[in-house]
Amino acid sequence: MTTVFTLQIDGRDVAGSEGQTVMEVAEENGIDIPGLCHLEGIHDRGACRLCMVEIAGTPKLAAACMTTIVEGMDVTAHSERLLEYRRAITEMMFVERNHVCAVCVANNHCELQDMAADLELTHFDLPRISPKVDIDASHRLFAIDHNRCILCLRCVRVCDEIEGAHTWDVMNRGLDTRVQTDMGIPWGDSTTCTSCGKCVQVCPTGALFEKGRAVASGSKRQRPFLPWLKVVKEERGQ
Amino acid sequence: MPVLHPKPPAPTDDKRWKIVETRMRRMGDRPSALIEALHAAQEAFGYLDTEALNFVGDTLGVPHSRVYGVATFYSFFTLKPQGEHTCVVCTGTACYINGAKEILVGLDRALHVKPKETTADGKISILTARCLGACSLAPAVIVDGDVKGKVTAAELVAQLEAM
Amino acid sequence: MSEMPSAARSIRRRVSTEEIAEQPPRASAYVCEAASCMSAQAHDITVRLGERAAEAGLTDVLIKRVGCLGLCAAGPLVEIAETAQLFERVKPDDVEGIIKALKKVKSTDTRQPQGPFFEKQLRVATENLGRIDPESLDDFVGRGGYEALKRVLSEMTSTDVREEITRSGLRGRGGAGYPTGLKWTTVAKAQGAQKYVICNADEGDPGAFMDRSVLESDPFSILEGMAIAAFAVHASEGYIYCRAEYPLAVSRLRLAIRLAQRAGFLGAGIADTSFNFDVQIRLGAGAFVCGEETALIASVEGRRGTPRPRPPYPAVQGLWDCPTLINNVETFANVGAILRKGSEWYAGIGVGKSKGTKVFALAGRIVNTGLVEVPMGMTLREIVYDIGGGLIDGRPFKAVQTGGPSGGCIPAQLLDMAVSYESLIEVGSFMGSGGLIVMDDTSCMVDVAKYFQDFCREESCGKCVPCRVGTTQLYMLLDLITRGEATLDDLAQLERLAGIVQKTALCGLGQGAPNPIFSTLRYFRDEYLAHIVDKVCPAGVCTITPAEVTA
Numbered sequence: 001m002t003t004v005f006t007l008q009i010d011g012r013d014v015a016g017s018e019g020q021t022v023m024e025v026a027e028e029n030g031i032d033i034p035g036l037c038h039l040e041g042i043h044d045r046g047a048c049r050l051c052m053v054e055i056a057g058t059p060k061l062a063a064a065c066m067t068t069i070v071e072g073m074d075v076t077a078h079s080e081r082l083l084e085y086r087r088a089i090t091e092m093m094f095v096e097r098n099h100v101c102a103v104c105v106a107n108n109h110c111e112l113q114d115m116a117a118d119l120e121l122t123h124f125d126l127p128r129i130s131p132k133v134d135i136d137a138s139h140r141l142f143a144i145d146h147n148r149c150i151l152c153l154r155c156v157r158v159c160d161e162i163e164g165a166h167t168w169d170v171m172n173r174g175l176d177t178r179v180q181t182d183m184g185i186p187w188g189d190s191t192t193c194t195s196c197g198k199c200v201q202v203c204p205t206g207a208l209f210e211k212g213r214a215v216a217s218g219s220k221r222q223r224p225f226l227p228w229l230k231v232v233k234e235e236r237g238q
Numbered sequence: 239m240p241v242l243h244p245k246p247p248a249p250t251d252d253k254r255w256k257i258v259e260t261r262m263r264r265m266g267d268r269p270s271a272l273i274e275a276l277h278a279a280q281e282a283f284g285y286l287d288t289e290a291l292n293f294v295g296d297t298l299g300v301p302h303s304r305v306y307g308v309a310t311f312y313s314f315f316t317l318k319p320q321g322e323h324t325c326v327v328c329t330g331t332a333c334y335i336n337g338a339k340e341i342l343v344g345l346d347r348a349l350h351v352k353p354k355e356t357t358a359d360g361k362i363s364i365l366t367a368r369c370l371g372a373c374s375l376a377p378a379v380i381v382d383g384d385v386k387g388k389v390t391a392a393e394l395v396a397q398l399e400a401m
Numbered sequence: 402m403s404e405m406p407s408a409a410r411s412i413r414r415r416v417s418t419e420e421i422a423e424q425p426p427r428a429s430a431y432v433c434e435a436a437s438c439m440s441a442q443a444h445d446i447t448v449r450l451g452e453r454a455a456e457a458g459l460t461d462v463l464i465k466r467v468g469c470l471g472l473c474a475a476g477p478l479v480e481i482a483e484t485a486q487l488f489e490r491v492k493p494d495d496v497e498g499i500i501k502a503l504k505k506v507k508s509t510d511t512r513q514p515q516g517p518f519f520e521k522q523l524r525v526a527t528e529n530l531g532r533i534d535p536e537s538l539d540d541f542v543g544r545g546g547y548e549a550l551k552r553v554l555s556e557m558t559s560t561d562v563r564e565e566i567t568r569s570g571l572r573g574r575g576g577a578g579y580p581t582g583l584k585w586t587t588v589a590k591a592q593g594a595q596k597y598v599i600c601n602a603d604e605g606d607p608g609a610f611m612d613r614s615v616l617e618s619d620p621f622s623i624l625e626g627m628a629i630a631a632f633a634v635h636a637s638e639g640y641i642y643c644r645a646e647y648p649l650a651v652s653r654l655r656l657a658i659r660l661a662q663r664a665g666f667l668g669a670g671i672a673d674t675s676f677n678f679d680v681q682i683r684l685g686a687g688a689f690v691c692g693e694e695t696a697l698i699a700s701v702e703g704r705r706g707t708p709r710p711r712p713p714y715p716a717v718q719g720l721w722d723c724p725t726l727i728n729n730v731e732t733f734a735n736v737g738a739i740l741r742k743g744s745e746w747y748a749g750i751g752v753g754k755s756k757g758t759k760v761f762a763l764a765g766r767i768v769n770t771g772l773v774e775v776p777m778g779m780t781l782r783e784i785v786y787d788i789g790g791g792l793i794d795g796r797p798f799k800a801v802q803t804g805g806p807s808g809g810c811i812p813a814q815l816l817d818m819a820v821s822y823e824s825l826i827e828v829g830s831f832m833g834s835g836g837l838i839v840m841d842d843t844s845c846m847v848d849v850a851k852y853f854q855d856f857c858r859e860e861s862c863g864k865c866v867p868c869r870v871g872t873t874q875l876y877m878l879l880d881l882i883t884r885g886e887a888t889l890d891d892l893a894q895l896e897r898l899a900g901i902v903q904k905t906a907l908c909g910l911g912q913g914a915p916n917p918i919f920s921t922l923r924y925f926r927d928e929y930l931a932h933i934v935d936k937v938c939p940a941g942v943c944t945i946t947p948a949e950v951t952a
Contacts (some may be wrong), residue, residue, distance in 0.1 A: 013346040019459075045709070046709065052905055062710070066710045081767070088898070088905075089866050126874050126894070129874070134553060150866075151869070160301075166301035172305050173861065174859060174860070174862070174873075175861070175863065180306065180307070183291060244652060253513050270701070270702050272704075273684070273700065273703050274703075275869065277684055300703075307705055308705055311705040311862075312688050313687035314686035314746055315686055329607070331607040331764070331836070332607075332765050332767070335766065335838070366603065370610070370646060371437075371609075371610035371613040371646070372436060373610060373764035373765075373770055385440030386440075
């Protein structure tokens with residue numbers, strides 16, 4: 001039998017089962033907590049920091065996607081302070097690399113773009129980093145433009161946890177961090193890639209895309225297999 | 239945990255592979271031995287080339303992309319062959335306030351080489367270290383394994399040029 | 402050590418502690434062979450002293466390799482143990498003088514005061530440093546080593562041990578100061594058949610070398626502390642996660658583990674009881690973030706050293722998801738002494754909630770660079786001026802930096818503060834692992850803040866956005882200031898961004914990264930303004946070109 005906990009999120013009384021995260025319970029109750037590395041069906045990593053919430057009695061903020069609920073928890077998911085942080089973090093993602101929405105395949109279908117709109121981000125103040133990064137179009141079907149990558153690592157996780165190929169991983173560290181295939185070789189030369197395309201489907205931005213699609217063609221909108229991720233996960237008993 | 243994947247043969251009959259294999263076997267050829275194995279391979283060959291990375295990954299059953307991820311995460315590992323001589327400049331706080339920056343500037347000016355680079359003739363590789371713990375010798379450098387304390391840029395350049 | 406020249410090996414045999422145990426030497430010369438003195442050719446001195454002693458027919462003299470004697474600035478160091486006479490900056494030519502001094506030692510001689518550097522210290526964690534041969538288990542045992550472990554195993558329950566540590570008031574010496582007894586109790590009570598003990602020897606703070614000195618000089622005390630901890634938390638396996646940059650520490654640890662295993666202090670059935678505990682070494686590979694405990698665990702597991710959000714804490718879910726106790730080198734070094742001398746004795750040292758002693762590595766523009774251990778509550782002035790001997794060339798004191806990249810700079814007006822975990826946080830710094838770097842008027846505080854920001858951005862693991870991007874942006878803003886190109890708006894931006902990174906980063910590295918900025922702004926805002934408004938660097942460190950000034 002599962003234990004049910006009652007808690008408050010933004011002043012609303014809600015309930016959830018033991019082991020559920022704040023993010024899951026909020027979602028079930030129609031409370032939207034933003035997040036870009038979180039994706040239902042794959043393991044969370046608490047890295048984008050957009051889902052940070054305040055929990056009464058703890059001095060530090062907590063990532064909602066990785067914080068499990070406890071009885072009587074008092075969560076603030078929306079506040080002036082959190083909004084300021086979320087705006088700043090979204091801005092950091094934009095200025096870290098070179099996001100030019102007008103020429104992006106994901107224009108109007110981009111989770112990062114949506115985040116900026118939701119948070120009413122109108123301009124950028126923070127210093128722009130704009131490094132020179134590569135585009136790898138060596139794969140027969142897909143390409144990756146690192147300029148648009150926000151390092152959410154959904155591709156790495158879906159490739160490992162769902163497809164089981166572990167073609168993708170991360171290389172370097174800090175600002176030089178990049179997703180990469182096999183031994184950092186061109187994607188097209190990868191011997192482990194099954195060309196299943198899951199990585200492209202889960203990518204929140206236009207970093208991973210199908211070749212031959214025009215700007216803003218909406219290729220990212222069709223994600224037929226995504227609803228099944230959760231089912232797969234539940235069936236595996238995770 | 240049984241090892242299900244077949245172990246690959248050593249890439250060549252170079253005896254140094256035995257050292258790497260032994261180090262991995264002692265840790266049960268488990269994926270957790272990855273960093274120790276990379277240390278062993280780098281000690282044996284001086285750097286980690288694709289052949290070594292593949293061999294280690296295949297022996298331990300670690301996906302290649304993860305091996306590469308680990309090897310590029312840690313600054314101690316190098317994927318490129320080093321120059322004939324190496325010069326490690328300590329950039330710890332004590333060395334910094336005692337002139338480590340001037341040493342790096344001096345090396346760049348005289349030898350046209352920046353940290354993590356090797357001179358055009360392949361002779362000298364310059365590395366930096368985040369504190370060697372030899373703060374009493376600040377600024378300190380290590381030239382081919384020998385620690386030298388209280389160095390100036392001019393002295394160091396002269397020594398390296400003579401090598 | 403395999404690379405040791407054969408001459409040295411023979412000397413070690415001739416004067417080994419085992420042979421002279423029956424007949425104590427009349428006179429002994431202790432040669433410091435820790436890393437700092439070693440890099441000043443201390444080992445040649447040992448060899449030469451041995452040869453000369455033999456040639457002079459001194460059969461009742463002991464030439465002994467010891468660990469860190471502390472006063473690293475004056476290395477290589479040789480001490481006549483009976484009289485406490487210290488020879489500094491010893492060169493091969495000075496060996497004759499030491500031989501002469503050894504000849505003069507009489508059995509009635511006693512150790513004489515060695516001056517304030519030594520006399521004002523209180524050695525607990527470093528009690529064996531410079532006294533024992535770090536490669537001799539007998540030497541360690543001869544100074545009370547393993548007494549505590551034997552007593553623990555024969556007379557105490559694991560609860561007794563945890564209570565004793567709790568009563569001592571010992572707190573984590575790695576920096577944050579978490580109560581050690583509480584941590585041990587959490588691990589002991591956590592569910593799980595398999596538990597681990599990890600010694601964090603990934604001393605990454607630049608300018609800190611306390612742990613290195615302890616590992617090189619007294620490795621057995623760490624093994625003893627870990628074994629006691631393992632007994633207290635019901636663990637049977639341990640790891641020492643040590644920086645690869647410390648080859649001497651690693652080789653001495655490896656030897657110590659072998660010797661302890663052979664003598665039955667590690668392995669199955671320790672000290673003829675049913676208690677089993679063994680230790681392995683794992684080498685770091687150059688990642689500062691691996692000092693953070695969840696990143697350290699990832700690294701021991703052979704993965705990229707990236708931290709994960711806590712909770713769950715490693716005490717509940719750590720290495721391979723098992724309850725794991727992680728303590729720092731210095732914390733373990735205190736354990737044996739506490740159990741030998743009692744928790745009341747230990748709790749009697751120190752001030753307020755900061756009990757016991759703290760080891761500091763003195764470095765920077767200070768005369769006596771070296772390793773010191775002082776009771777908590779000593780003032781910074783005593784540490785810098787009495788023990789440290791003041792500043793080089795008598796220059797004016799500007800600041801002392803503590804706590805590494807997560808710490809802060811403390812200005813001259815606070816020199817009389819008593820050092821404790823609490824007081825350092827109050828003034829905007831941090832105890833950290835114990836690096837204490839003294840700066841004079843030749844250091845620019847904006848440049849120092851930039852230095853630490855550069856460190857943090859290079860060591861950022863890249864996992865979370867605020868640290869990966871924010872530390873670089875903070876660095877860019879500081880760079881703008883030091884080039885004389887910043888405006889007051891940029892300064893406001895710097896402060897705002899620093900606050901955001903502090904509050905939103907995933908781990909201690911990112912959360913602590915803005916601290917050097919906050920503390921320099923708090924005490925040295927005028928220097929920031931000088932760069933921004935007047936376009937000058939008061940210390941003359943930053944290059945602000947005239948063209949930019951007129952612009």
